[in-house]
Amino acid sequence: xxxxxxxxxxxxxxxxxxxxxxxxxxxxxxxxxxxxxxxxxxxxxxxxxxxxxxxxxxxxxxxxxxxxxxxxxxxxxxxxxxxxxxxxxxxxxxxxxxxxxxxxxxxxxxxxxxxxxxxxxxxxxxxxx
Amino acid sequence: xxxxxxxxxxxxxxxxxxxxxxxxxxxxxxxxxxxxxxxxxxxxxxxxxxxxxxxxxxxxxxxxxxxxxxxxxxxxxxxxxxxxxxxxxxxxxxxxxxxxxxxxxxxxxxxxxxxxxxxxxxxxxxxxxxxxxxxxxxxxxxxxxxxxxxxxxxxxxxxxxxxxxxxxxxxxxxxxxxxxxxxxxxxxxxxxxxxxxxxxxxxxxxxxxxxxxxxxxxxxxxxxxxxxxxxxxxxxxxxxxxxxxxxxxxxxxxxxxxxxxxxxxxxxxxxxxxxxxxxxxxxxxxxxxxxxxxxxxxxxxxxxxxxxxxxxxxxxxxxxxxxxxxxxxxxxxxxxxxxxxxxxxxxxxxxxxxxxxxxxxxxxxxxxxxxxxxxxxxxxxxxxxxxxxxxxxxxxxxxxxxxxxxxxxxxxxxxxxxxxxxxxxxxxxxxxxxxxxxxxxxxxxxxxxxx
Numbered sequence: 001x002x003x004x005x006x007x008x009x010x011x012x013x014x015x016x017x018x019x020x021x022x023x024x025x026x027x028x029x030x031x032x033x034x035x036x037x038x039x040x041x042x043x044x045x046x047x048x049x050x051x052x053x054x055x056x057x058x059x060x061x062x063x064x065x066x067x068x069x070x071x072x073x074x075x076x077x078x079x080x081x082x083x084x085x086x087x088x089x090x091x092x093x094x095x096x097x098x099x100x101x102x103x104x105x106x107x108x109x110x111x112x113x114x115x116x117x118x119x120x121x122x123x124x125x126x127x128x129x
Numbered sequence: 130x131x132x133x134x135x136x137x138x139x140x141x142x143x144x145x146x147x148x149x150x151x152x153x154x155x156x157x158x159x160x161x162x163x164x165x166x167x168x169x170x171x172x173x174x175x176x177x178x179x180x181x182x183x184x185x186x187x188x189x190x191x192x193x194x195x196x197x198x199x200x201x202x203x204x205x206x207x208x209x210x211x212x213x214x215x216x217x218x219x220x221x222x223x224x225x226x227x228x229x230x231x232x233x234x235x236x237x238x239x240x241x242x243x244x245x246x247x248x249x250x251x252x253x254x255x256x257x258x259x260x261x262x263x264x265x266x267x268x269x270x271x272x273x274x275x276x277x278x279x280x281x282x283x284x285x286x287x288x289x290x291x292x293x294x295x296x297x298x299x300x301x302x303x304x305x306x307x308x309x310x311x312x313x314x315x316x317x318x319x320x321x322x323x324x325x326x327x328x329x330x331x332x333x334x335x336x337x338x339x340x341x342x343x344x345x346x347x348x349x350x351x352x353x354x355x356x357x358x359x360x361x362x363x364x365x366x367x368x369x370x371x372x373x374x375x376x377x378x379x380x381x382x383x384x385x386x387x388x389x390x391x392x393x394x395x396x397x398x399x400x401x402x403x404x405x406x407x408x409x410x411x412x413x414x415x416x417x418x419x420x421x422x423x424x425x426x427x428x429x430x431x432x433x434x435x436x437x438x439x440x441x442x443x444x445x446x447x448x449x450x451x452x453x454x455x456x457x458x459x460x461x462x463x464x465x466x467x468x469x470x471x472x473x474x475x476x477x478x479x480x481x482x483x484x485x486x487x488x489x490x491x492x493x494x495x496x497x498x499x500x501x502x503x504x505x506x507x508x509x510x511x512x513x514x515x516x517x518x519x520x521x522x523x524x525x526x527x528x529x530x531x532x533x534x535x536x537x538x539x540x541x542x543x544x545x546x547x548x549x550x551x552x553x554x555x556x557x558x559x560x561x562x563x564x565x566x567x568x569x570x571x572x573x574x575x576x577x578x579x580x
Contacts, residue, residue: 042421042446047279067446069455 002031002126005097009113010122011073016097017113020104024079025113028101029061029070029092032126037063040089045081045103052076052105054112059102061092073116075108191405194535195568197497199518199559200345200543201262201292202409203398205373205486206563207470208477211400215470225257225465227426229441235465236440239428242472249375250368250392251382252414256425257463262395263298265411266339266369268424268458269393270303272415273337273365275422275457276390280363281334288313288322290344291369293548311335317551320348320511320520327358335364340389342370342378346557347494347518348511349378356385365390372412373398374516376483377491391415400474401467410464410471421447424458489562490517493569497560500573504580510555517561520545523554524580530556533579539572 004010008018014033018026034040042062052058052072059070081103084091092100107113117125135143140152149155156164175183196204215221219234226232243255259265274283285303287296287310300310311330316323321344338359342352352368359366368381368389381389397409415423421444429443449456478486494517501507506524523530527544534541542558549555560569 044421062446067452 002035003097004030004032004119004123006119008097009073009116009118010125011071011116012122012125013071013073014126015070015073017073017116019113024104024106025074025076026101026104027073028096030122030126031096033068034093034096034100037061037066037068039064040092043085043089043092043102045085046072046078048078048081048103050078052078061089070102072105074105074112076105076112077108078103078105080104187405192403194538194540195571196403196540197558197560197564197572198540198542199347199561200557201294201395201397202403202406203371203373203490203517203559203561204403204563205398205400205490205561207400207402207474210477211470211474212402214473215466220469221466225463227442229439233440235469236428236442238469238472239426239463239465240430240440241476242468243428245472245475246372246412246414249372249380250370250412250414251380251388252392253417254420254423254427255412255414256423256427257465258396258468259393259411259413259425259460260464261407261409261411262369262393262397263292263295263411264302265393265395265413266295266367267299267302268411268460269367269391269413270299270308270337270339271306272413272419272422272424272457273367273391274306274308276419277336277363277365280336280365282336283308284311284333284335285309285367286311286313286330286335286338286359286364288315288339288341288344288350290315290321290346290348290350291339291341292345295341295369308336315344315346316513318511319513320344320346321350321513322355323351324354324358327355333362335359335362337365337367339367339369340381340384342368342381343374343516343518346511346520347515347559348513349516352379352381352384354385356387356389360385360387368392368394370394371398371516372396373483373487373490376480376487378516390419396464396467396471399471401470408464408467410467420444422457423447425460426463486562487517490560491515493517493560493562493564494519494558496566497558497564497569497572500569501558501576504573504577506580507576510552518557518559520552521556521558522552523556525554527554527556530576530579534572534575537575537579539575541572541576 008016010016014030016028016030040061040063044060046058054075056072057069058072061068082101226235239257246255270285289312313322314326315321340350340352340355342350344350356366366389381392393413395409396412401409427444428440431439433439445451447457449461498519508522510520510522527546531541542556545555545557
């Protein structure tokens with residue numbers, strides 16, 4: 001059974017978004033997503049400064065058996081990317097909600113997270129699929 | 130495995146299962162305007178007898194002339210062992226087998242090939258080859274745009290001294306992808322791109338700068354200067370090289386302060402015969418940091434469960450069968466047989482053998498230029514240092530001279546008039562290590578007679 005912490009919101013496409021104290025948000029992929037992909041060997045993140053639209057394909061996670069796009073769950077500007085993933089893509093498998101974060105962004109609309117799923121809704125969405 | 134086509138009944142059954150009325154209906158989503166309505170320029174079919182007669186006629190024209198023509202494809206000595214080994218049953222196949230469990234020999238050979246190309250070009254990674262040099266350049270530029278799209282609009286500085294066929298192939302492949310090719314003029318005296326010509330482009334942003342070394346005229350470009358100029362402006366350097374020349378010249382990985390980022394070219398000089406224009410093979414090598422954007426197949430070395438070395442395709446998430454429409458390229462195969470020949474050729478000659486073939490070609494071309502320039506009205510066009518080709522100015526139209534030489538059994542070179550009318554009656558000549566002093570003397574005497 002995969003973990004789905006309640007302190008953040010989720011997109012149906014398996015990204016999570018968590019509000020940070022400085023007004024930015026951190027983005028990653030869910031435990032369910034990393035488990036489904038298998039051992040990750042490469043992660044490509046968007047460049048800092050890039051403006052993303054909600055739903056835009058902006059990152060790639062590559063495992064030994066598949067390469068998947070990661071979509072921006074909300075619109076905003078990329079402020080920071082997780083540089084550790086270049087040499088340690090396995091962080092995404094080991095700690096998807098912590099060390100394995102993908103990028104941080106400044107939301108274009110302050111409270112855009114409301115449109116996303118809460119933990120319970122995400123859990124039931126992956127149960128259905 | 131026999132080839133068994135589907136019968137009408139098979140097709141009907143499959144269509145019924147998926148609920149499609151006809152095979153044609155499966156292509157409904159392709160708009161009418163994009164459909165191919167017959168191939169106008171392809172003639173009616175010929176019978177086997179007619180084809181055999183036609184091909185015998187063509188074959189009889191092949192390889193009978195004493196060859197002084199290069200222009201991208203070169204007659205070099207190929208040891209008899211190269212194709213004897215290449216065409217053995219273990220290697221000779223209509224298709225390159227990639228299954229690791231069944232094809233360790235082929236995969237190891239491709240891995241050796243990649244290692245040799247990395248050593249020659251000074252790069253970290255090579256793919257398992259491309260179709261030819263011209264399409265390899267186009268793929269290298271598409272790759273450069275993916276790697277370096279942050280450096281302004283998709284613009285590539287393309288010297289006019291790059292092979293004209295390569296430039297038109299690149300144009301054909303990249304134009305639809307919104308890539309702008311900006312020409313860079315060559316110096317009419319030296320026959321290469323000078324720093325002064327770059328001043329026009331000062332302040333312009335480029336995704337990549339192409340440097341062909343030696344260039345189409347056989348002249349050596351100032352690759353260090355051009356590389357540093359490109360890097361100072363955030364542009365990636367894409368090198369186009371003759372692999373044989375690398376036995377003598379500095380590898381592109383060492384050009385300027387940082388070296389080229391991507392290297393490509395045609396592998397024909399490495400053991401592939403001139404057979405009416407092909408098939409040849411292209412090569413593509415790059416820096417490790419660009420490997421995720423590299424097109425084509427890559428063979429990697431690993432260890433199996435018992436710790437023994439093994440070979441397998443790697444980094445396949447770049448490719449069509451995994452990434453679909455987001456793949457780096459539609460190239461999903463390689464020129465396996467020709468690469469087999471090239472690998473055996475390089476292994477047989479070794480670094481010393483390649484160096485001797487290259488040095489002898491340079492020396493023979495020098496002798497040819499000196500001998501032909503002694504004739505009245507024949508002069509070298511460019512003063513720049515050269516590899517194994519040179520441009521000569523003739524006192525008569527080149528096509529007439531070449532036709533007359535052909536009547537005497539000599540292929541006198543490549544007519545540049547069509548591509549570079551500003552050079553006048555200019556002929557591109559080449560004398561590889563296969564030409565003797567007697568051959569060169571024969572050419573000079575015959576040319577003197579014709580002029």
